[in-house]
Amino acid sequence: MIAETVCSAASAAGLGIAVVTAYRKRYLAAVRIAAYSLVPVGLVMTGVVGWLADTAFSPTAWAGFGVLGVAWLLFASTRALERRRGSTRAERRAAARGERGNTVAPTASAPSLGAGTRPAAKPAAAPRSTGSGDDFSDIEAILKKHGI
Numbered sequence: 235m236i237a238e239t240v241c242s243a244a245s246a247a248g249l250g251i252a253v254v255t256a257y258r259k260r261y262l263a264a265v266r267i268a269a270y271s272l273v274p275v276g277l278v279m280t281g282v283v284g285w286l287a288d289t290a291f292s293p294t295a296w297a298g299f300g301v302l303g304v305a306w307l308l309f310a311s312t313r314a315l316e317r318r319r320g321s322t323r324a325e326r327r328a329a330a331r332g333e334r335g336n337t338v339a340p341t342a343s344a345p346s347l348g349a350g351t352r353p354a355a356k357p358a359a360a361p362r363s364t365g366s367g368d369d370f371s372d373i374e375a376i377l378k379k380h381g382i
Contacts, residue, residue, distance in 0.1 A: 237283045241274035248272075 248271020256264035277283050289295045 237287050238278045241278045241283060245271045245273075245275040 249268060252264045252268040252271060255267055274283075
C-alpha cells in the first residue's frame, strides 16, 4: 500500500514538472519527463511493485537467493580449480586413455616441426657495433638467430 502511494506521488510530481517545463516552451524535454514520470504508475498497475515488495520481505525468497548464491560459488570454484590444473575434459579423457595426440614436450620452447622440415639453426655470435659502423648489427643478429 505504501509503495503504491509513493509511486503515485512520484508520478504526480513528475507530471507537474513536465507541465512547468512545457510552459517554458521546452516541449521535447517536457514529453520526456512525462514519459519517465508515468513509469512508476505503470509498474504499480502491472503488479511489479507488489511482487517486488512480496519478494523483498519473504524469508523463503531470501533463502532461495542464498541457495542460488551457494550454487554459483560451487560452480565458480570448480571452474577455477579446473583452470588451475590447466586441463579440459577432453584432455583428461585423452590422458586417461593414454593418448598423447599432438603435444609438445614440457621442456620444449617451441613446438617441434618434425625431422627435416627446417634446417637446424647454428648459433653464431654477431659482431657488436662500436657506434661508428653498422647500426643494425644487433637487429641482424636477432634475425639470424631466428632464421630470418
